[in-house]
Amino acid sequence: MGAQRYIGVAERRARLGLRQRLAGSAGAATPEEVAGSLVALHGTDPATVYLAVGARLADPAKTVAETGRALYEDRSLVRMHGMRHTVFVFPTALTAVVHASTGLAVAAKERAGLLKHMAAAGAPDAAWLKEVEESTLAALARRGQATAAELAQDEPRLREQFVYGAGKSYEGLHTVSTRLLRVLGVEGKVVRGRPLGSWTSGQFRWAVAPEHPELDAAEAQAELLRRWLAACGPATEADLKWWTGWRVTEVRRALAAIGAQPVELDEGPGYVAEGDVAPVPEPDAPWAALLPALDPTAMGWQQRDWYLAPELRPLLFDRSGNVGPTVWWNGRVVGGWAQRTDGEITWRILDGQGVGREALAAIETEAERLSGWVGTTRITPRFRTPLEKELAAG
Structure with missing residues (x-):
């Protein structure tokens, strides 16, 4: 058996630029292409979805209209819970894979936790909750999309409250609607629909989840890992365990099922998808990017030293480990950016190594590009970071 191929930092950055749709020649035509290339877009902060798409579209002027179309008209993209119990935006065709590979185990814990907390508070039992659930889903099906408050008009029991953590430092009053809709979301029965405000709004309506087949969990895990390695490989076992949120035994089983090929990385053993060991050429030209907070590229790996200086x-x-807005040059993070209250996109270089005139000009072009399609919209990341707050206040 021959020695495993070594993949160095330069090639990993080249793969990142091309496969993450960031290098100039790799721009996508539609939000569906972006999401398909990345497997998933972080959806915890609604603005991240649009900003991540806009950074990768060949024509960013289409970002808001086309992303809204994909999410709320064609439903070719769906916002739902996925890996690590986090909200993502996935291609609709991938929902069954995500649900079976990562959602089912989390869903069982969520429902059990809700019933436990309700019982501790002396709230009604599981049979009562089942009635409310069925009534809520029926109301949502009739309405098409609705807020929790609108659903409570049809099912008043959603307004009932119970005390969570009585006597504890974290004691709080929970509404049935908030907890139940969260459980139904993790179970893949409902998804987030159109927001009440603009594309940056975090107030969503709910919609019945699109129908999908029930898949075998192991087969679904293999398929999800295959797609992710094709988009993000090479990666270490630690990267894979972190990104998926699975147990290490599940990661190893999926790696074996897809015939993942071992390679050597600077941080140790890694894996690429089957047949993906050949060298990858550099992009046609150096590239710059302004990526948003929680962007899937910046958050894609647990071990990040090859693109982000510690x-x-x-x-x-x-x-909490949430990344803020980042400035990239040719495959590595070199700084951060923010939007000021007057709308100006401002940025700062933190790592000037190799960042010369060409890089600065390209970064400024990207800032103007971003400012052009964002227009009068004001963006404040949900999870604010030290540099972002400093730049925004400046």
């Missing part, structure tokens, strides 16, 4: 992290991440 000394930059205190300024670019919050205390």
Whole structure:
């Protein structure tokens, strides 16, 4: 058996630029192409979805209209819970894979937790909750899309409240609607629909989830891992475990099922998808990008030293590990950006190594490009980071 191929930092950055749709020649035509290439777009912050798409479209002027179309008219993209119990936007065709590979286990815990908390508070039992659930889903089917408040008009029991964590430091009053809709979302029965406000709004209506087949969990995990490695490989076992949220035994089983091929990385053993060991050429030209907070590229790997210098992290991440807006040059993070209250896109270089006139000009072009399609909309990341807050206030 021959030695495993070594894939160095330069090639990993080239793969990133091309497969993450960031290099100039790799721009996508539609939001569906972007989501398909990345497997998933982070959806915790609604603005991230649009900003991540806009950074990768060949014609960013279409970002808001086309992303809204895909999410709320064609429903070719769906916002739902996925890996690590996080909200993502997926291609609709992938929902069955995500649900079976990551959602089912989390859903069982969520429902059990809700019933446990309700019982501790002396709230009604599982049979009562089942009645409310069925009535709520029927009301949602009739309405098409609705807020929790609108659903409570049809099913008043959604307004009932119970005390969570009585006597604890985290004691709080929970409404049945909030907890039940969350459980139904994780179970793949409902998804987030059109927001009440603009594309940056976090107030969503709910909609009945699109129908999908029930898949075998192991087969679904293999398919999800195959897609992710094709988009993001090479990656270490630690990267894969972190991104999926699975147990290490599940990661190893999926790697074996798809015939993933081992390679050597600077941080140790890694994997690529079957047949993906050949060298990847550099993009046609160096590239710059302004990526949003929680962008799937910046958050794609647990081990990030090959594209993000450790000394930059205190300024670019919050205390929970959420990345803020980042400035990229040719496959690595070199700084951060923010939008000021007057709408100006401002940025700062934190790592100037190799960032010369060409890079600065390209970054400024990207800032103007972003400002052009964002227009009068004001963007404040949900999870604010030290550099973003400093730049926004400046």
